[in-house]
Amino acid sequence: MRIVEVSPRDGLQNEKTPIPTDQKARLILNLVQSGLVEVEVGSFVAPQWVPQLADIRELWECIHQQPFSSNLLYSALVPNEKGHARAIELGVSRIALFTAASDAFTLKNINMTIEQSLLGFESIIQTHRQKFSNSFVRGYVSTIFECPYAGRITPRAVRTVIDKLLEMGVDEVSLGDTTGIGCPVETRALINELQGIPKEKVAWHFHDTRGTAIANVSAALDAGFSVFDASAGGLGGCPYAKGAGGNLATEDLIYFLERSGVPTGVDLDLLSRATLEILQTLGKLPTAKAQLASLASSE
Amino acid sequence: MRIVEVSPRDGLQNEKTPIPTDQKARLILNLVQSGLVEVEVGSFVAPQWVPQLADIRELWECIHQQPFSSNLLYSALVPNEKGHARAIELGVSRIALFTAASDAFTLKNINMTIEQSLLGFESIIQTHRQKFSNSFVRGYVSTIFECPYAGRITPRAVRTVIDKLLEMGVDEVSLGDTTGIGCPVETRALINELQGIPKEKVAWHFHDTRGTAIANVSAALDAGFSVFDASAGGLGGCPYAKGAGGNLATEDLIYFLERSGVPTGVDLDLLSRATLEILQTLGKLPTAKAQLASLASSE
Numbered sequence: 001m002r003i004v005e006v007s008p009r010d011g012l013q014n015e016k017t018p019i020p021t022d023q024k025a026r027l028i029l030n031l032v033q034s035g036l037v038e039v040e041v042g043s044f045v046a047p048q049w050v051p052q053l054a055d056i057r058e059l060w061e062c063i064h065q066q067p068f069s070s071n072l073l074y075s076a077l078v079p080n081e082k083g084h085a086r087a088i089e090l091g092v093s094r095i096a097l098f099t100a101a102s103d104a105f106t107l108k109n110i111n112m113t114i115e116q117s118l119l120g121f122e123s124i125i126q127t128h129r130q131k132f133s134n135s136f137v138r139g140y141v142s143t144i145f146e147c148p149y150a151g152r153i154t155p156r157a158v159r160t161v162i163d164k165l166l167e168m169g170v171d172e173v174s175l176g177d178t179t180g181i182g183c184p185v186e187t188r189a190l191i192n193e194l195q196g197i198p199k200e201k202v203a204w205h206f207h208d209t210r211g212t213a214i215a216n217v218s219a220a221l222d223a224g225f226s227v228f229d230a231s232a233g234g235l236g237g238c239p240y241a242k243g244a245g246g247n248l249a250t251e252d253l254i255y256f257l258e259r260s261g262v263p264t265g266v267d268l269d270l271l272s273r274a275t276l277e278i279l280q281t282l283g284k285l286p287t288a289k290a291q292l293a294s295l296a297s298s299e
Numbered sequence: 300m301r302i303v304e305v306s307p308r309d310g311l312q313n314e315k316t317p318i319p320t321d322q323k324a325r326l327i328l329n330l331v332q333s334g335l336v337e338v339e340v341g342s343f344v345a346p347q348w349v350p351q352l353a354d355i356r357e358l359w360e361c362i363h364q365q366p367f368s369s370n371l372l373y374s375a376l377v378p379n380e381k382g383h384a385r386a387i388e389l390g391v392s393r394i395a396l397f398t399a400a401s402d403a404f405t406l407k408n409i410n411m412t413i414e415q416s417l418l419g420f421e422s423i424i425q426t427h428r429q430k431f432s433n434s435f436v437r438g439y440v441s442t443i444f445e446c447p448y449a450g451r452i453t454p455r456a457v458r459t460v461i462d463k464l465l466e467m468g469v470d471e472v473s474l475g476d477t478t479g480i481g482c483p484v485e486t487r488a489l490i491n492e493l494q495g496i497p498k499e500k501v502a503w504h505f506h507d508t509r510g511t512a513i514a515n516v517s518a519a520l521d522a523g524f525s526v527f528d529a530s531a532g533g534l535g536g537c538p539y540a541k542g543a544g545g546n547l548a549t550e551d552l553i554y555f556l557e558r559s560g561v562p563t564g565v566d567l568d569l570l571s572r573a574t575l576e577i578l579q580t581l582g583k584l585p586t587a588k589a590q591l592a593s594l595a596s597s598e
Contacts (some may be wrong), residue, residue, distance in 0.1 A: 041428035183558040184517050211507060215514040218483050252510035259482040 011235030030274030102147035155193035169234030180209025310534030329573030342383030347548035479508025
């Protein structure tokens with residue numbers, strides 16, 4: 001079982017409250033102290049686009065001052081070659097690239113078709129493999145069920161993008177239900193389309209907008225998948241939500257897995273405290289989940 | 300598929316903001332106009348215990364002034380014989396009785412053992428059958444997975460209570476995950492213990508405290524069950540929650556069922572509007588779910 005914590009990047013990127021670097025570092029420290037090993041800590045997106053993530057260099061250096069950081073798998077999003085140059089400079093061996101299963105979505109978000117985005121990946125991956133012996137490249141595939149601009153997406157369209165990414169040599173794909181519409185029926189339909197792909201190369205990135213994230217995790221788990229993305233407190237993923245998050249909350253994922261007999265190595269009490277702290281920093285109401293998990297574990 | 304809407308009773312009973320009778324009636328009207336048919340509208344609990352529900356008589360009369368009310372299945376909770384006398388007086392033919400699978404829980408909540416609570420039911424059910432030709436009696440079984448005072452509850456203990464209720468002649472049992480701890484693994488274990496019981500006599504009452512409600516519904520649906528309780532906006536079920544509810548939100552249930560190819564007859568747009576209105580009345584943040592569902596459907 002691998003859990004990829006995305007709150008420092010995916011969770012914070014849409015937050016208006018500027019979070020100082022040391023508080024981000026503290027969030028990450030709290031998360032890894034709870035037992036999480038893989039954390040996407042930021043993005044090399046141009047600072048003017050996402051000011052919240054502009055301090056990636058300082059943050060990266062800060063978290064690598066921890067004595068145990070060599071045991072951890074920190075990664076960062078790389079949106080383009082320019083960002084990649086900065087990532088290399090900083091020694092970021094684990095990177096994530098971003099595309100989608102819908103041209104309408106990539107055009108709106110990164111001003112490229114899917115095909116054009118993939119073309120850009122080729123040279124990044126090549127350069128990256130040359131620079132790092134311990135390189136790891138993740139390929140995000142967004143809008144796996146629905147595109148906010150183009151509507152329903154077929155499993156076939158998702159498979160096509162996955163195949164291209166794997167052919168290019170990404171180590172894993174992360175399949176994102178961007179609009180949070182997925183139910184097990186859609187997850188199973190997509191799983192049917194994934195035959196022949198090694199399951200350990202597929203991460204699932206569910207949103208909990210409509211309360212279906214854990215049901216989707218359950219369906220993927222039943223089918224033998226074992227890599228899941230999550231975000232502390234459900235941060236990110238849903239620009240409309242005030243009290244509640246849009247991403248699958250890490251504390252819910254851990255709770256579900258442990259309860260289902262799948263060991264995660266994560267201490268739910270510590271994780272809940274980490275979650276409460278960042279929600280308070282952001283001036284958000286603690287989710288019932290974080291609050292209750294914390295209460296339950298402190299009994 | 301039957302959906303039992305419990306927000307007017309289970310959702311409002313712990314709310315401190317007093318809701319005037321006409322606003323409760325409006326909530327119920329909004330809910331049934333969205334297509335919901337079965338609504339638990341209140342409780343005959345002694346007014347001093349739950350002042351919020353003290354206006355059951357006025358509310359009952361108010362909602363029965365609607366011309367189409369004869370097509371609807373309104374019910375109310377009956378906590379004891381005294382409450383039952385008031386219910387009979389008002390002509391409430393559909394009632395719900397309350398017990399649990401944990402003595403510690405019934406002792407704390409109704410000052411009786413399970414056995415004592417069941418003894419009380421016998422005469423209520425008898426009287427009720429005599430009074431109403433169209434009687435319907437539901438038996439709530441709380442703490443099906445865990446008791447907040449006694450810890451884990453075995454499926455066997457739940458089955459014992461169910462058997463006694465069915466022998467007494469209740470028309471259905473509603474199985475409640477009171478503390479919201481359930482995962483599909485627990486739901487499936489309990490389902491295994493329910494062999495021989497007609498599935499249409501079993502309603503599931505899940506809480507979404509830790510994001511697992513829909514996963515549990517999915518597991519029960521896969522096993523052939525078709526009656527689910529839910530509460531608009533997730534109201535109720537979780538005294539700790541401020542922004543988010545503890546009960547399974549009706550809008551999430553409807554979304555999930557419709558998406559899974561199960562027709563519900565409920566208009567998600569109208570339901571979301573009903574939900575937003577009551578959340579606003581209560582001064583609660585609209586859940587992301589209600590907000591998004593409403594946004595999506597108004598596009």
